[in-house]
Amino acid sequence: MSPILSAKNIDAGYNDVIVIRDISIEINTREIVAILGPNGSGKSTLIKSILGFAKLFDGKVIYHGKDITGITSDRAVHMGIGYVPQINNVFSNLTIAENLDMGAYPCKDKKSIKSRMTETYDIFPELAARKKALAGNLSGGERQMLAIARAMMAQPKVLLLDEPLASVSPKPGSAILSKLNSIKDKGTAILIVEQNVQKVLSISNRGYVLVNGACVMSGSADSLFDEESSRQRFLGLEEKVLDNN
Amino acid sequence: MDINWAQILLNSVITGSIYLIGAIGLSVTYRLSNFSNFAHAEFITLGAFIGYWVSSQLGWGLLPAFIIAFLLTGTVSLLCYRGIFQPLAKRGASTIHLMIASIAVGFIIRYSIGAGWGWTPQYFLNTWTTYEVGAIRITGLWLLLILVTLTSALTMHFALMRTKLGKAIRASSSNPELAAASGINVNRVILITWFIGAGLAAIAGIFRGASTQVWPMTGWDIILPIFAVVVLGGIGNYHGAIVAAFIIGLTENIGVVALTNLGLATEYRMALAFLIIIITLIVKPQGLAMFFRRA
Numbered sequence: 436m437s438p439i440l441s442a443k444n445i446d447a448g449y450n451d452v453i454v455i456r457d458i459s460i461e462i463n464t465r466e467i468v469a470i471l472g473p474n475g476s477g478k479s480t481l482i483k484s485i486l487g488f489a490k491l492f493d494g495k496v497i498y499h500g501k502d503i504t505g506i507t508s509d510r511a512v513h514m515g516i517g518y519v520p521q522i523n524n525v526f527s528n529l530t531i532a533e534n535l536d537m538g539a540y541p542c543k544d545k546k547s548i549k550s551r552m553t554e555t556y557d558i559f560p561e562l563a564a565r566k567k568a569l570a571g572n573l574s575g576g577e578r579q580m581l582a583i584a585r586a587m588m589a590q591p592k593v594l595l596l597d598e599p600l601a602s603v604s605p606k607p608g609s610a611i612l613s614k615l616n617s618i619k620d621k622g623t624a625i626l627i628v629e630q631n632v633q634k635v636l637s638i639s640n641r642g643y644v645l646v647n648g649a650c651v652m653s654g655s656a657d658s659l660f661d662e663e664s665s666r667q668r669f670l671g672l673e674e675k676v677l678d679n680n
Numbered sequence: 681m682d683i684n685w686a687q688i689l690l691n692s693v694i695t696g697s698i699y700l701i702g703a704i705g706l707s708v709t710y711r712l713s714n715f716s717n718f719a720h721a722e723f724i725t726l727g728a729f730i731g732y733w734v735s736s737q738l739g740w741g742l743l744p745a746f747i748i749a750f751l752l753t754g755t756v757s758l759l760c761y762r763g764i765f766q767p768l769a770k771r772g773a774s775t776i777h778l779m780i781a782s783i784a785v786g787f788i789i790r791y792s793i794g795a796g797w798g799w800t801p802q803y804f805l806n807t808w809t810t811y812e813v814g815a816i817r818i819t820g821l822w823l824l825l826i827l828v829t830l831t832s833a834l835t836m837h838f839a840l841m842r843t844k845l846g847k848a849i850r851a852s853s854s855n856p857e858l859a860a861a862s863g864i865n866v867n868r869v870i871l872i873t874w875f876i877g878a879g880l881a882a883i884a885g886i887f888r889g890a891s892t893q894v895w896p897m898t899g900w901d902i903i904l905p906i907f908a909v910v911v912l913g914g915i916g917n918y919h920g921a922i923v924a925a926f927i928i929g930l931t932e933n934i935g936v937v938a939l940t941n942l943g944l945a946t947e948y949r950m951a952l953a954f955l956i957i958i959i960t961l962i963v964k965p966q967g968l969a970m971f972f973r974r975a
Contacts, residue, residue: 488857512863520858528854528975529847537851540844541863569974589863 437500438463439624440485440516440593445494447477447484453492454480455648460626462593467615467625469635469656472645478628479521481645482595486511486518498593513541517591521598521628524582527571531562534570534581538588551588558614559584576607583611587618594618596627600634612638636660686815688933694822696929697829702884702902703909703921704836705877711853711916712870713769715778716907719760720881722789724899724906727753727882728889729793735886736805742824742886749886750879757878758871760785766867786900794896801893825887832880833922840918849873850975853916905932905953912960914969923968928953 438461448454455477462468470478483489485496486508496504498514508518526534535555539548556563559580565573570581579599586594599615600608608631616638619625629635636642636656644652644659652659706720727749735745768781808819840846852859852869860866881899889898908928913920935952939945960967969975 486861488861508857508860509863509865512861518861520861523855523858526851526854526858528850528973530974533847533851536844537847537859537862537864540848571973585862 438497439499440626441497442481442485443495443497445481445484445496446492447480447489447494448492449480449489453648454489455484455645458494458643458645458648458650460643460650460653462624462626464592464624465619465622466641467619467627467639469639469642469659470626470628470645471632471635471642471659474630475647476645477648478645479597480648482518482597482626482628485595486516512589512591515590515592517586517589517594517623519582519586519594519596519599521601525570525573525578525585527569530567530569531573531581532566534585535562535588538585541589548588551590555584555587558587558617574607575602576604576611579603579607579611580614583614583618587623591623593624593626596625596629598629599627600629600631608634633660683937684815687817688937689930690816690818690822692926692930692933694825694929695932696926697825698884698887698902699905699909699928700922700925701829701832701880701887702906703913703925704832704918705873705880706906707910707913707916707918707921708849708853708873709870709877710910712849712856712873713761713765713778715765715775715782716910717765718779718782718903719786719789720782720878720906721899721903722786722793723753723757723878723881724885724888724902725793725896726756726789726899727885728894728898729797729885730882731886732802732804732889732894733797735890736802739805742806742890745886746828746883749882753882753885754875754879756789757874761871761874790896790900797894797896799896801895803893804890806890821887821890825891828883828887832883836918845869845872904950908953908956908960911957912967914967914972914975917967917969917972917975919972919975920968923971928956931956 441461443459445458446453446456458481460468460470460481470481472478480489484491487506488508491505495502496506498516503511503514526537529537535552536548539551542548542551561577562581562584570578573581583596583599599611603611612634615625615627627635627639636659639656641655642653642659643650652662702724706717710716730749730752731745734740734748735742764781764785765778768778773781808821810817810819840850848859848864848869851862852864852866856866885898888902905928909921909924912927913924931952932949935949936946939948964970
């Protein structure tokens with residue numbers, strides 16, 4: 436089976452500075468793939484380069500077998516690639532309902548938008564109760580859910596998430612992970628950049644570990660979790676946390 | 681000295697109406713394009729001259745003047761954005777570079793108008809009936825201005841709050857990167873707002889020109905209070921701009937009475953707009969936007 440999205444030998448960065456070098460990843464349908472690594476390792480740059488938010492110096496991005504290298508982010512959404520940034524990921528001056536409406540921007544059919552909104556509210560009932568609330572007034576966890584819900588309104592085939600658990604307390608964090616699992620089960624592939632290694636690997640199928648802009652390890656979530664060297668060198672897990680599992 | 685407060689209030693509404701129509705485009709494009717476009721003054725002037733040309737020189741009347749001025753000025757603003765500001769922004773020009781470029785573009789438009797129509801003030805040939813209601817005197821032009829302002833304000837409100845394009849404008853001005861990640865073509869949104877904003881500036885120019893005079897400085901004469909509306913209303917905040925326009929209008933008209941009573945020249949009223957900009961920036965830089973967060 437060919438991957439739904441793959442990035443091949445990517446060199447990317449900002450202005451004239453290359454942050455990541457020769458990175459190749461792939462994501463298959465109904466799969467959650469984690470991008471792990473310490474701060475500054477280039478995880479966010481990798482997904483930003485796929486969408487044109489970071490400068491792509493070299494490499495190729497293939498989606499559904501088609502070369503989409505250098506695609507603009509708005510075109511990527513129309514093709515079925517959703518993106519949830521780490522920060523500023525909701526329109527704070529718009530209500531929850533308006534944010535979802537904007538998420539469905541590529542869709543022209545009003546009936547379809549309405550049914551998507553109903554589906555989204557089924558997955559995120561917390562948002563349904565506060566449709567008219569301004570996104571800027573939501574808590575960190577609610578914002579993150581709205582950000583994911585907004586991206587899902589375009590019915591993406593692949594969803595790219597940049598640190599969805601950052602600044603979210605443990606309880607809503609677990610709720611977000613469970614929602615991501617149901618999104619995957621409905622057929623959307625998910626690429627997730629995350630610092631919280633233990634939590635993200637618990638829902639991931641595979642993962643890649645980046646250090647200093649290079650991919651140093653990849654494999655199944657279990658193998659990454661078990662790998663002693665990765666645990667110590669790259670993942671930054673505390674021994675006691677692992678012992679508790 | 682007897683002060684006709686009812687007339688002052690009406691004059692404030694009239695002044696505020698011109699400022700509002702002139703400010704809408706400046707406010708929204710300021711937020712979306714991230715620089716203050718001083719050439720907006722010349723969009724007002726250009727609109728006034730096109731309106732004068734169509735209405736008084738060609739004798740086609742005011743309605744065709746509004747439509748033609750809106751479309752032509754909107755097109756000129758698109759050419760300015762696509763031909764100058766966008767390429768500069770793509771080459772990494774800063775806010776200051778873009779602002780200075782806009783002053784240069786303004787000079788080019790202003791002196792081109794001067795070369796074409798001359799620097800002698802021109803006057804619309806239309807005559808307006810004056811109505812007297814109690815202590816209030818109002819001309820047909822002012823009634824038309826109030827009607828056009830109400831219609832534009834309500835249309836803009838409906839468009840921004842209810843239509844997909846309007847929500848896309850609000851979304852793009854609040855968070856352009858996320859708007860692009862939602863599938864919105866932000867560049868197209870910017871072009872549409874430049875076109876509509878300059879078109880409205882042209883309408884403001886016609887009203888200003890028809891009520892005073894038309895000359896190459898018509899827009900420049902009122903750009904300061906229009907900037908005051910933008911700053912007081914909160915940059916990019918449409919609802920804030922509506923309230924700010926009438927606050928500035930009221931301040932200016934009460935200021936005229938105060939200056940007259942103090943024996944000072946009424947030209948100083950422009951200083952009031954400047955004062956409001958300074959006070960707003962010192963006390964509450966976000967202006968009235970804090971009261972209109974769903975903007």
